[in-house]
Amino acid sequence: MNKSKKLQKRCGSCTPNNELLFNWRCIMASSHILDYIIVHEMCHLYYMNQSQEFWDLLSTELSDYEQRKTE
Numbered sequence: 369m370n371k372s373k374k375l376q377k378r379c380g381s382c383t384p385n386n387e388l389l390f391n392w393r394c395i396m397a398s399s400h401i402l403d404y405i406i407v408h409e410m411c412h413l414y415y416m417n418q419s420q421e422f423w424d425l426l427s428t429e430l431s432d433y434e435q436r437k438t439e
Contacts, residue, residue, distance in 0.1 A: 379405045382412035404436035 379397075380390040388409045394402060407429050415422035426433050 380409040382409050382416065384416070386413055388413075401436060401439055404430060404433060408433075408437075 376391075378391060379394055380388065382388055388406075390405065390409070394405055397405065408426060411422055411426045411429070414425060423433075430436060
């Protein structure tokens, strides 16, 4: 499956090779939300899952990540 097909329903992803991929639709997001998407994927460079450690790291960078995630 090519990379573009994988991103049809997601905003972004981090590959096992540490490539950060973003859906082209992200360009339409506000900078507030775009920051969340980018930082979220960057945290996957450290934790390739969504463990508690992942969320803890994300919260150190974006203390309001839960609100941004909802938006």
